[in-house]
Amino acid sequence: xxxxxxxxxxxxxxxxxxxxxxxxxxxxxxxxxxxxxxxxxxxxxxxxxxxxxxxxxxxxxxxxxxxxxxxxxxxxxxxxxxxxxxxxxxxxxxxxxxxxxxxxxxxxxxxxxxxxxxxxxxxxxxxxxxxxxxxxxxxxxxxxxxxxxxxxxxxxxxxxxxxxxxxxxxxxxxxxxxxxxxxxxxxxxxxxxxxxxxxxxxxxxxxxxxxxxxxxxxxxxxxxxxxxxxxxxxxxxxxxxxxxxxxxxxxxxxxxxxxxxxxxxxxxxxxxxxxxxxxxxxxxxxxxxxxxxxxxxxxxxxxxxxxxxxxxxxxxxxxxxxxxxxx
Numbered sequence: 570x571x572x573x574x575x576x577x578x579x580x581x582x583x584x585x586x587x588x589x590x591x592x593x594x595x596x597x598x599x600x601x602x603x604x605x606x607x608x609x610x611x612x613x614x615x616x617x618x619x620x621x622x623x624x625x626x627x628x629x630x631x632x633x634x635x636x637x638x639x640x641x642x643x644x645x646x647x648x649x650x651x652x653x654x655x656x657x658x659x660x661x662x663x664x665x666x667x668x669x670x671x672x673x674x675x676x677x678x679x680x681x682x683x684x685x686x687x688x689x690x691x692x693x694x695x696x697x698x699x700x701x702x703x704x705x706x707x708x709x710x711x712x713x714x715x716x717x718x719x720x721x722x723x724x725x726x727x728x729x730x731x732x733x734x735x736x737x738x739x740x741x742x743x744x745x746x747x748x749x750x751x752x753x754x755x756x757x758x759x760x761x762x763x764x765x766x767x768x769x770x771x772x773x774x775x776x777x778x779x780x781x782x783x784x785x786x787x788x789x790x791x792x793x794x795x796x797x798x799x800x801x802x803x804x805x806x807x808x809x810x811x812x813x814x815x816x817x818x819x820x821x822x823x824x825x826x827x828x829x830x831x832x833x834x835x836x837x838x839x840x841x842x843x844x845x846x847x848x849x850x851x852x853x854x855x856x857x858x859x860x861x862x863x864x865x866x867x868x869x870x871x872x873x874x875x876x877x878x879x880x881x882x883x884x885x886x887x888x889x890x891x892x893x894x895x896x
Contacts, residue, residue, distance in 0.1 A: 575764045578756060582764075582794045583784070586722060587752045591745065596728050597719045598752045600792040605716070612712045616705035625701045632697075641696050649689045656682040664831040672828050711742075714749050756794055762823035765801040774806040 581587050587598045599605075621627065626634075635641040659679050666672050697703055718728035729737070737745070764770060773783070780788045783799055791799075805823070808830045809815070819825035 575767045578760055578764050581756055582798050585792050587756060589748050591748055597722055599717050599719055599724050600794050602792050609709055609713050613705050613709040616708040617701050620701040620704040625704055627701045628697055631700055635696055641693060652682060652686050656686060663828060666832055714745060717749060758797055761797050762801050765805050766821050766823050774802060777802040777806060
């Protein structure tokens with residue numbers, strides 16, 4: 570079933586649309602191209618100016634008032650900025666992490682930090698619901714959804730005429746948005762990454778040199794989803810070609826593969842230390858069985874290391890590793 574899931578995703582990305590049933594009628598959700606994103610931004614600017622002309626406050630004006638009243642202060646903004654910077658530094662420093670156990674730990678820290686950031690952002694957003702920016706965003710999203718539904722695969726006839734869309738009931742709008750969100754939850758960047766590492770998909774790696782080879786069209790004609798798939802196809806193709814001894818357990822895990830590739834230089838440096846007598850005093854703590862496998866050590870050596878790691882409570886330091894190597 571999972572294989573079918575990703576084959577279906579692949580077909581939707583190639584087609585450039587997702588099919589759906591809306592109000593008992595077959596419809597097609599257009600995958601967006603760069604031009605559609607630009608159109609959204611133009612419409613956003615127009616709605617922003619209209620809201621400002623009507624007297625709605627901007628985010629900056631609301632922010633100044635909230636700070637004066639002590640509801641959301643500059644200190645709160647600093648806290649949000651600090652947590653965001655901390656999270657970004659964790660992500661940036663992942664390339665220097667070699668041991669899988671350490672990567673797992675830092676990924677948990679990133680997950681916790683991102684959760685805290687999202688909570689603060691949500692709290693702040695609730696205080697800016699009546700701003701020019703929020704009004705413009707809501708109206709632009711309506712425009713975006715309206716322009717995404719069509720009655721035909723060639724996108725020649727919108728599912729709703731503009732005047733009909735304006736008179737949709739709240740229930741009908743909710744159903745429309747629900748269909749659109751269902752589509753975006755399926756054809757999202759994470760799922761596209763997972764598609765790019767599926768075993769059945771790897772036969773397409775050889776055709777990813779150019780957009781025309783892959784899709785039979787130019788870059789400017791492709792959708793954002795198609796560009797993402799081509800990008801990650803090249804990235805993972807390069808990872809598989811440039812890295813030996815990739816652990817079997819991460820072959821279909823795009824996040825783990827990216828971590829593995831990003832830490833390749835640090836990993837090779839550590840492997841070199843294992844063959845350098847001068848590094849006997851160095852210590853690498855927390856080397857678990859999975860860490861040993863990730864280092865790409867030979868199978869006979871791995872067996873010995875794994876056994877010793879278990880005897881020492883699941884981890885080895887540098888001296889233990891060198892002793893086992895006969896150094």
